[in-house]
Amino acid sequence: MQTIWLTEAEWFAILRIGLGLWWLESWRHKDKKDWFAGGGIRWASGIADKHRWPFVRRGFDLVVKPRPRLMAYIVAYAELALGLGLVVGFLTPIALTASLVLSLIYLVLMIHDWAEQGQNLMMALISAVGLFGASWRSWALDDTFGLFLQ
Template sequence: MVGWTLALADNHPSPTYGRAIRRLIEPNAAWFPYLILAAELAVGLGMVLGLLTPLALLVAIFLNLNYIALAGVRPRDISVNKAYQCEQGQNWTMLVVEVTLLFTGAWAAFSIDSLLGLFSS
């Protein structure tokens, strides 16, 4: 995962974004994949259980925006990510769902948040 991410960063059409990703990931290559895994697991559990749902949705939106920004644009060297146009459909779909859930206050019913009275208006 780290090698592919760094290759995408090196070939990103926005050199500034590519350098920022490289500076973030390269010195932390040993544990960065585990951070992504933990974040995705926490988001999934938060949304399924309805625990700290607004926070889980904000983290999910952040993750999906970064996935789209990194892998959803045409790289300078197309051989790095030939499927850049079609592989991001799931991220756009999840992003629409997450924004909808966030702005409709979907955690207000049938969630641990509602049972504990968290985030109630």
């Protein structure tokens, strides 16, 4: 259906690409030397240690704390992969689902710091809209190669 200027599918693609650019910026702005040395995980550990919800502290202690270097690489390269996948529209439903999950993890971890919540909430919302709006139907490698159902 044609809307103002673009089709619905193209508007959803714009949301998807914008979200991808947001993930790429998250990757770009990291001080990689400090991040991969554990700086980001130490910062997150300080937040998790004081978190008001015990399940967040326990989960962080169980999954992240024992493997800070590995988790630093997983987080950084997940952001890069999400950004690239969403911008070019490759494996888009998988990227959008992962984007939604990662955004919600960030949201829950940072729940007491409302300064961060706008970004995390909007990234989660755009991920859900892009997923349920099938944003891979336009301007995407998935559409070009017919990887997912319309």
